[in-house]
Amino acid sequence: MDLMRSLPIGLYLEQPRTWLHRLDPRTKLVWLMTFLIAPILANNPWRLGLVGLLIFITLTARIPLRVWKQQMGLLLLFCVVLFVMTLVAPDGLVLDHQPRLPAEDVAIAQPYEYVMWQFNFIKVTRLKLDLGIRLSSQIFTLLYSTNLYLLTTASEEITAGLEYIFAPLKRFKLPVTETLLTLTLSLRFIPLVLEEIQNLIRSVRTRAINWKKLGLKQGFQLWLMVSEKLLENLLMRAEQISTAMDIRGFTTPSRHQVQWHQLRLHIWDWIFLFCLVPFWYCRILFGMRLL
Template identity: 25%
Template sequence: MMRDITIGQYYPADSILHRLDPRVKFIGTFLFLVSLFVADSFWGYVLATVFLAGIVGLSKVPVKFMLKGLKPLFLIFLITLCFNLFLVPGEVIWEFGFLKLTYEGIQQAIKIGIRLIYLVIGSSVMTLTTTPNQLTDGLERILKPLNKIRVPVHEISMMMSIALRFIPILMEETDKIMKAQIARGADFESGNLIQKAKNLIPLLVPLFISAFRRADDLAMAMEARCYHGGENRTQMKPLAYHARDYWAYAVTLLYLGADIAIRILL
């Protein structure tokens, strides 16, 4: 299960998406997420499917690897679908006690399910094709105007970069600790809910100790290198737009415009 989490991972490949400016991917991902809530008809979701399939194809990331990231969220999907199926009022199709399956509930569940899946895949494309350093630089440049109102943009971007970098590390550490504890006779599956929670103690304690140790090592390394953020800090590879970035903006805006037009007309 831990290896199925793809958020925060970077998949190296030679694709047009990997070479795009991180600001383009940030803004493009945001516009795609907006388009998912604009779409409210069959043709709107068809357009979103075609656009997302094209982006996944251009990324050169294996589809199986990308879909693997949906497994840890299966329970959330299931709960969300059940709430929409039985709690949305409308024309009743099936009824059992206080549970009422409605035609409108089925439609809403399908829409929400598609939005959640596309939201996860769309966000994963950005992180899988962008290194943590690029994400930090891109977010910092996008939020740079907030420096005028004394918002610590660089510190926020650095915290986000470190968090994304630590996700796969902690997942790998959790997997190693879990295997080591199972080899020593630990049981994480049997028992009721309270017993399962108690069984997690041999996993959580060494994981927290390891996380704090890594954080302390990182802080010492940054201090030893005289790291300081904020003004007068330069970048080794300054961000600059190229022709492909402007084309990416144009395609994304064209897609969003077509999605809005479908919403208005249909």
């Protein structure tokens, strides 16, 4: 089992370089915040439109099939299962009302129907349909937009973009550079964590342990020992990184000026930033949810 390939969530895709890779990290960060904020108080067609837009961006960027199949495919499957479970589960409302019109007038007027479809004990109502679309689409948008940003943006570019945005906070003597350096190390530490987990799982599998003979108690003790070894290895990796940084002079920002990435807005960055204006105009005009 190769966790670096089977669990690529949060990892940076170095090759091939798509048009998303070439965009400025500040542009991608602004669009990421747009995808995170746009579903708030939005109607269902707009939420489904955001899902379609993310899928369209993934396909046009020509991200390899092995990457988005494991990420977007599994996430789509989870959202579909969540949508179906929401439709099947009871909505908690018991409606028993008397129509205001006679029976012959009800058939002509075609009033609002709360129950849309029913088969035996399965009842699909408008409330469950609305809740299922909102829940599944929002989970997909929040998770996949963030993962797509991490997939096409290196940790150094993320740090450079965030440092540029939060630069005014330095006037209030806030440790912006130190905080962003910690963020960069955290993103760089994800592959190390997966590598340590992968090595420990392989070491357990090569010993051909008979789990049925161990029993529940001894099996739990064995995995507890593996977890302790994992924590020990991760702490050792963290100590090695801190020692290497200390040797190279990473003490204070004044003594070691860190050049993360050269930021430069190109023509496509300005085009995508300009597209935010019609996007939010349509969001306010057509995507607002009626309360």
